[in-house]
Amino acid sequence: NLYTSSNDKYDSDWMVDQMRSTNGVWSESKLYSTFTGGISNHVEHHIFPHISGNILVEIAPIVKEFAREYGLEYYSFSPLELVSRHLDFIGGKYRAEGSPGGLKTNTKTKRESGIEL
Numbered sequence: 001n002l003y004t005s006s007n008d009k010y011d012s013d014w015m016v017d018q019m020r021s022t023n024g025v026w027s028e029s030k031l032y033s034t035f036t037g038g039i040s041n042h043v044e045h046h047i048f049p050h051i052s053g054n055i056l057v058e059i060a061p062i063v064k065e066f067a068r069e070y071g072l073e074y075y076s077f078s079p080l081e082l083v084s085r086h087l088d089f090i091g092g093k094y095r096a097e098g099s100p101g102g103l104k105t106n107t108k109t110k111r112e113s114g115i116e117l
Contacts, residue, residue: 018046019067023075024060025082032079033057043074 025040026032033040038053044063045056060076067074077085 015047016072019043019063019072019074022046023077023082025077025079027060027064027076028057030057043076 022042024043027041027043038056041056041060044059047063064074
């Protein structure tokens with residue numbers, strides 16, 4: 001795992017921060033990407049902000065493979081999962097303990113996943 005609590009080398013890595021803090025919605029679906037104007041590829045947009053939205057869907061598999069290869073989480077949800085998670089967020093389910101506004105997008109603890117979101 002590239003990003004663990006015992007490996008602080010990537011604590012301030014810009015790209016790792018982008019992957020940890022964003023998610024896609026059906027990121028490999030060309031139809032959904034066209035329907036949403038490419039915003040469904042939010043992870044890729046944050047890493048490559050100047051690339052056209054219609055190209056982001058083409059690079060999503062490459063970014064996913066990169067994440068897998070280096071032990072990084074890649075978050076992509078269905079539209080229904082996204083709505084469900086958003087409602088959970090509004091209800092406070094993803095607030096980190098001890099942090100009144102802290103967003104925690106993964107239900108695993110830092111100790112379990114090695115990544116605190």
